[in-house]
Amino acid sequence: MKKNYSTLVNKKEITSIAIGGFDGMHIAHQKLFEKLDKNGAVVAIESGYTNITPKSFRQEYTNFPVYYYILENIRHLDGESFVKLLKEEFPNLKKIVVGFDFYFGKNRKYSAQNLLGLFKGEVVIIDEICNNNVAIHSRYIREFIKEGNIKKANCFLGREYKIAGAQVKGQGLGKTDFVPTINLIVEDFLLPNEGVYITKTILKDEEFNSITFLGHRVTTDGSYAIETHILNKNIEDFKGKVEIKFIDKLRENKKFNSFEELKNQINKDIAQAENYFNTNK
The missing domain is CATH 2.40.30.30 (Riboflavin kinase-like)
Structure with missing residues (x-):
């Protein structure tokens, strides 16, 4: 049953966040969520291309509250401003979890590695997750679905x-x-x-x-x-x-x-x- 924690949890209670697009909430995304502590949350950056798991359904696939941020509203920020925004939103934030291919800031200038120097706390970077030597990415799952290759899509989704x-x-x-x-x-x-x-x-x-x-x-x-x-x-x-x-x-x-x-x-x-x-x- 879908849970709607986002309106119930005070952001001041959040001590760790996983950041990403999270369209699909697939196996690789779940690996990020596993690194959150008990007061963790999911920060989903809405790009407008989320059609595997639309916004209102993503909460169904995690026990952590999901908070949504519109990419267009934050893409102009430099690295320091982005981290400052996160600290303002989650004042007790101590850990950030991202994937190896996470980029942020104006013109995607900043990478996951940049977070290590910008955030005064723990940064966990998850390596690429594969299924039978094929990297698990939402873009591949989209192609499988559009081709009708449902069994392959399900393998990558984990459901x-x-x-x-x-x-x-x-x-x-x-x-x-x-x-x-x-x-x-x-x-x-x-x-x-x-x-x-x-x-x-x-x-x-x-x-x-x-x-x-x-x-x-x-x-x-x-x-x-x-x-x-x-x-x-x-x-x-x-x-x-x-x-x-x-x-x-x-x-x-x-x-x-x-x-x-x-x-x-x-x-x-x-x-x-x-x-x-x-x-x-």
Whole structure:
């Protein structure tokens, strides 16, 4: 369950901070958080490109409070002014944790190494974290997601990639001609490429096995849709927030010559997803 510590913790109580963009809150980011003490906090610098884990969802992936700072508001600062701002914001700050590739200040002039001389306290610099000799970076995870390589993205994230949105009215064909689906509109999140995925769908904090289609309905009206079908469960007239965790990609989106062909393929997709869940209990 998402925690919202940021409005509850007095900044005067914070003695250590991890600084970074933290889009993804992935495995490498978690290594920074491990170096915080019990009164630690996460300082997320908002660049405007955070679409793996948008701002309101990052608190879900750490037990430390998350504070947000807009890059545009602080990028003009020189090194001394940046550290002064941190000390003013967190007056009892004794430790700063950053990644090896952390840069700050005007024109990214200052590096993680510069903090060692600028901050009168402990500075911890985390070396590059790799997965099978590939460096873990948010930019790589974005590419995996856009390619539909969900399994690889999940390996780098350390969890299943998740999106969230609001339920919207669909075509109405699913319930009458195919299988019932929950249709949703998603904003801010990076969407996997078009196709059918093995997923888990979360409704009112309850998790269900599912398959999800993202893409243009090329066999019907051609519009873009995100539709999730709950396996072996009749969910009707659901209203509210929908969350989807992606596990693996089943197939690409494709055009079928008839509704009957499409229906047969949907049944095959469902059988394949059910087999996955039956063998991965």
